[in-house]
Amino acid sequence: MKFVAITSCPTGIAHTYMAAEALEMTAKEMGINIKVETQGSVGAENQLTQEDIREARVVIIAADTNVSKERFAGKTIIEVGVKDAIKDPKGLIQKAIDIKVENINISEQVSEIKEEKKAEKKGPYKHLMTGVSYMIPFVAAGGILIAISFAFGILAFKEPGTIAAALMQIGGGSAFALMYPILAGFIAFSIADRPGLVPGMVGGMLATSLSAGFLGAMAAGFLAGYTIVFLKKIIKMPKSLAGLMPVIILPVLSSLIVGLVMVFVIGKPVGAINVAMAKYLTNLSGANSALLGIIIGLMMAFDMGGPVNKAAYAFGVGTLVAGQTSMVMAAVMAAGITPPLGIALATVIAKKKFTSEQREAGKAVWALGAAFITEGAIPFAAADPLKIIPSVMVGAAVTGSLSMVFKAAIAVPHGGIFILLIPNAVTNVGAYILSIVVGTVITALMILLLKKDIIVKEVN
Known part of the structure; x- marks a missing residue:
C-alpha cells in the first residue's frame, strides 16, 4: 500500500518539514510506503513523479497554503492543515488507510479543483503569509549583512570605500530595501497571479519612499491584487488585442491606480503613524x-x-x-x-x-x-x-x-x-x-x- 503527500506552511520553514518528518516516521512504524513532497521556502523538494501519483492509493495534502491539485485528478485526496500532520500523523495515515477509494470522474474533479482554487484565493491571511514568506529571506540576508558591517565598528559603514560600507550597501541599500516591494508584490501575486506583481512592487516601493513601512506595503499589496481582479472583470478586449492585457494595459492601469492611492491617500497618513510609533517606541521606558x-x-x-x-x-x-x-x-x-x-x-x-x-x-x-x-x-x-x-x-x-x-x-x-x-x-x-x-x-x-x-x- 502506497501513499503520497504534500506538506506546506505559510513561511515554508519549520512546519513544512516537521509535518513531512512526522508522516514519514509514522508511516515507517506502520509499515506503510509513503513519499512526501515538501513545498517550502526553497521550493518543492522530493517532488512527486507521475508514477508516484499513479501508484498511490490516496493523496494526503497537509497544508495551510494554496497547493495545486490538478496533477492529482482522478485520485482520492485528503486535505488537512499542516499542524494536523504534526499533532496526529498516525490518525491521518489511518484515515488514508480506512477511506473508501471510489472511481472518480476526472473531468468533474478537475472542475471542482478549479472552483476550490478560486475559493482558496479569497483568504486574506493566506495572501499576507505568501508575501511574508517571500519577504523573510530578503530581510534575513539584508539584516545579517548589516550586522556583519557592525563588526568593523558601529559607524564604520559611513566611511566610503570600506568593506563595512560595501556590506551596508549590499545588505541595507539593496536586500533590505527590497523588503517592502517583495512583501507587497507577492501579496498581490497571491491574489491575482503574475499580473499582480508589477502594481504590488510599485506600491511597495512607494510605501518605502513615503515612510509608510510594513502597514503601507501590506495595504499596497492588497490594493494591487484586488485592482487587477477588478480590471480583469471590467475590461473586455477582442481576441486580436488580448495579448496587450498582461503586457501593457493591466500593468499601466493598475500601477497608476495603486500609485495615486498610495501617494495621495494611504502614504502620508500611514507614514505619520509610523513616525509617531517610532518615536513612541524610542521613548519607551x-x-x-x-x-x-x-x-x-x-x-x-x-x-x-x-x-x-x-x-x-x-x-x-x-x-x-x-x-x-x-x-x-x-x-x-x-x-x-x-x-x-x-x-x-x-x-x-x-x-x-x-x-x-x-x-x-x-x-x-x-x-x-x-x-x-x-x-x-x-x-x-x-x-x-x-x-x-x-x-x-x-x-x-x-x-x-x-x-x-x-x-x-x-x-x-x-x-x-x-x-x-x-x-x-x-x-x-x-x-x-x-x-x-x-x-x-x-x-x-x-x-x-x-x-x-x-x-x-x-x-x-
Missing part, C-alpha cells in the same frame, strides 16, 4: 516598555509559528531600519527563542515528565530554539497543550518584558543566539542574554510545576 514586552512575548509563544506569532514577528521587522537597531525586534527574537529552549531544559531537569522519545527529541529542540525556530516547541505543546502552552507563554512574556526594560536592541531579524557572535549586532548584550536565560528557566520551572509525571499517568 519603565512600565510601558515592560507591558509591550509582555504582549510581544505572549504573542510569540501563543501559537508558536502560527498567525499570532507571525503578526508579532512582522511588527518587529517593521521597526527595523537599515543601519539601526530595534528594541522591539530584540524582544520578538528573544521571546521566540525561549519556548523551545525552556522545553529542552525541562526534558533535562524533569525527565519523569517526558517519554523517552520526547527526551530524545529535546536534544534537537536545543538547536531549534538557538536558531530562533519557535516551532520546535509544537510537538510538545500538541502532546500536552494545557500544561505546555501556558508555561511557554509565561516564560516568553518574562523574556520579552526584560528585553524591553533592559533596552536591548538588535539589527538582525533572524539568526537566534548566533547573532551574538557578530560584534555590535546586539546592544546591551549581557542583559539580552540574561533575559533569554531567565525566560528559559521560568518556562522549564512552569513545566516542572504543571506537568505530571509520565509514570503517574500510565498508572492511572
